Amino acid sequence: MRDLPAPLIAQAVEWRRQLHRNPELGFQEHQTADFIAARLAEFGYEVRRGLGRTGVVGSLTKGSGNRAIGIRADIDALPITEASGAEWASGNPGKAHACGHDGHTAVALAAARLLADTPFDGTVRFIFQPAEENEGGGRAMVEDGLFADCPVDAVYALHNWPGLPPGTLVARDREMMAAFGTFEIRVIGQGAHGAMPHEGADTLLAVSQLVSALQSITSRNVSPLASAVVSVTQIHGGDAWNVLPETAVIRGTTRWFDPAIGDLIETRLRKLAASVADGFGCTAEIVYERRYPSTLNTPENAALVRRVAAAGGFSVVDAPPSMAAEDFAFMLNEVPGCYFWMGAGRETGDNPGLHSPRFDFNDALIPLAVGFWLDLALAELRAP
Numbered sequence: 001m002r003d004l005p006a007p008l009i010a011q012a013v014e015w016r017r018q019l020h021r022n023p024e025l026g027f028q029e030h031q032t033a034d035f036i037a038a039r040l041a042e043f044g045y046e047v048r049r050g051l052g053r054t055g056v057v058g059s060l061t062k063g064s065g066n067r068a069i070g071i072r073a074d075i076d077a078l079p080i081t082e083a084s085g086a087e088w089a090s091g092n093p094g095k096a097h098a099c100g101h102d103g104h105t106a107v108a109l110a111a112a113r114l115l116a117d118t119p120f121d122g123t124v125r126f127i128f129q130p131a132e133e134n135e136g137g138g139r140a141m142v143e144d145g146l147f148a149d150c151p152v153d154a155v156y157a158l159h160n161w162p163g164l165p166p167g168t169l170v171a172r173d174r175e176m177m178a179a180f181g182t183f184e185i186r187v188i189g190q191g192a193h194g195a196m197p198h199e200g201a202d203t204l205l206a207v208s209q210l211v212s213a214l215q216s217i218t219s220r221n222v223s224p225l226a227s228a229v230v231s232v233t234q235i236h237g238g239d240a241w242n243v244l245p246e247t248a249v250i251r252g253t254t255r256w257f258d259p260a261i262g263d264l265i266e267t268r269l270r271k272l273a274a275s276v277a278d279g280f281g282c283t284a285e286i287v288y289e290r291r292y293p294s295t296l297n298t299p300e301n302a303a304l305v306r307r308v309a310a311a312g313g314f315s316v317v318d319a320p321p322s323m324a325a326e327d328f329a330f331m332l333n334e335v336p337g338c339y340f341w342m343g344a345g346r347e348t349g350d351n352p353g354l355h356s357p358r359f360d361f362n363d364a365l366i367p368l369a370v371g372f373w374l375d376l377a378l379a380e381l382r383a384p
Contacts, residue, residue, distance in 0.1 A: 001167075001313045002371035008110055009367050015039075016106035016361060017088035023077030023095040023102070026131030027140075029054045032075050032105070036128050039109050043116040045126070048150060052141035056128040057150050058112060062381075063121030069380045070125045070155035070337070071373055072328060073108035074101045074132035083357040099133065099354050100160040100344070103361035103369075107158075110366070111373035118374065122381035125150050129328075136291065138327035147334050154301050155337035156376060157328045158369060162353055164343030166364050169314045169372075171305040171340035172321060177295035178227065178255040179262055180325035181288060185210065185273045189282035191246035201281035203248035204237050210276045211235070211250060217268045222261055229255035229323050230265060255323045257294045266290075295329040298336035305338045308376050314368075342369055 024032050033054045037047050040058035048057040054075075082089050082096035090096045097103075105128060112126045127146070131137030164170070187207050192200025211232045222228040230252065237248030254269070256262045266288055277284035306316045319341070328339050344362045345351050352358040 001368060002374065004114070004367050004371055008113060009370070012106045012110035012366050012370065013363050015109060016102050016363065016366065019102035019105055020086070020088050020097045020361070021091050023090050023092055023097045025079060025095055026076040026133055026135040026137060027053050029075050029130050033128070033130075036075070036105065036109065040112060040126065043113050045112065045116070051144045051146050051149070052130050052137050054130040055137065055141045057146070058126040059123060059150060060116060061123040062119065065121035065381060067381060068123035068125060068152045069377065070127050070150070070152040070331075071108060071111065071377070072127040072129055072155060072157040072331065073104040074129050074137070075105050076101060076131050076133055076137065078133055078355060080355070080357050084360040086360050096357065097361070098356060098359045100359070100361040101132065103160055103363070103365065104158065107366055107369040107373065110370045111377070114370065114374050115377055118378070120378055120381040124377050124381060125152055127155070132327050134291065136327050136330070138330040142330050142334055146331075152335055154380065155331050155335050156301070156305070157339045158342050159326070159339070160344035160361060160365055161341035162345050162351055162359075162362070164317070164341065165345050165347070166343050166362065166368060167313070167315055168343030169305070169309040169316050169340060170319045171302045171309070171316070171338055172297055172318070173299040173302050174296050175257050175294060175321040176297055176339050177321065177326040177329070178257055178323045179290070179294040179329070180292050181254040181262070181266070181290045182251070183254065183269060184249060184251045184287040186285040187248050187277050187282050188285065189246060189280070192244045194242040194244055197244055200244050202244050203246065203282055204244065206277050206280035206282045207235060207237065207248045207250050209280070210273060213272045213276050214269065217265055217272070221264060221268050226261055227257050227323065228261050228265060229253070230269070255325065257321070262290065292325045292327050293329045293333060295326045295339050296332060297338045298332070301336050301338040302340070304379060305340050305376065308379050309372060312372060312375050314372070342372070
């Protein structure tokens with residue numbers, strides 16, 4: 001591991017905690033973006049704002065090389081009420097950095113500061129992306145011309161991973177994170193008095209059967225050797241003890257890697273919703289959205305990440321891909337690159353997972369991640 005300047009790491013920890021105190025949700029990261037842009041300008045970077053609404057890109061060119069790399073950090077928080085008990089806990093009720101994006105941002109800023117004083121040959125671009133959590137900020141930046149205005153030959157992103165110890169890194173050759181979709185199925189029937197159900201068409205009975213039927217997609221339509229998830233996460237219907245409601249709604253999420261399986265899931269979900277509802281004398285209105293594609297690493301870039309990590313003292317391990325999703329996928333659909341996990345588990349005490357109200361980024365990861373970004377940038381942009 002690199003021996004980094006202690007004052008810089010202390011500053012990065014303070015940046016991280018300041019960001020943690022002031023979380024902002026997707027596409028609302030105005031103060032966060034102002035903070036990032038101000039730091040980048042102080043370091044001597046050319047700052048580009050407005051890509052993806054609240055995105056920020058800092059670019060720095062040195063030497064005569066024409067190669068450029070991108071280092072992406074996500075900056076948004078989650079709509080969660082924090083329960084970490086940290087001194088620097090969220091000061092914005094109902095919003096929290098419960099996924100560690102505050103740490104990703106602070107690490108990228110510290111790496112940008114180091115590279116400002118380090119010789120290299122080419123261009124480094126630090127991409128601070130909004131709205132990673134469900135709202136597709138990565139897609140928005142790409143659609144706004146991220147790689148047309150700020151071209152790169154490769155793009156990289158890290159995510160802290162509490163399930164692994166610090167000093168551990170995972171960079172798979174292809175699948176890292178799943179594609180995901182969302183669905184809402186509104187079942188419409190005929191309301192009735194709860195004591196006279198035969199006079200209506202029971203929507204709650206229909207959605208109860210539908211929840212079970214949807215599980216047949218993964219158990220009976222998808223190969224056991226493939227990866228797929230269909231999860232119902234919400235059921236809404238009725239307001240009174242003695243009334244069968246006219247409508248009931250279920251919502252949920254789907255996950256897959258293979259696009260053909262994504263097509264199959266949607267097709268079967270639509271058919272099951274329509275047929276089950278019809279079987280109970282009801283109709284179904286279906287809204288299905290495919291949100292993020294699969295996050296697929298370029299093998300050559302993943303191999304470089306593993307080599308740099310191993311040379312820097314990391315324990316490089318293999319692990320299965322995650323069925324969670326990541327909108328860095330939109331960037332990887334445009335240019336080669338690699339998304340990887342860095343272990344961030346706490347050795348003692350509580351170790352909450354990502355998106356837990358008790359989650360707080362492990363600051364022990366900061367020097368490790370800063371040193372890695374420096375090593376990777378220098379590997380891509382060899383010093384003159």
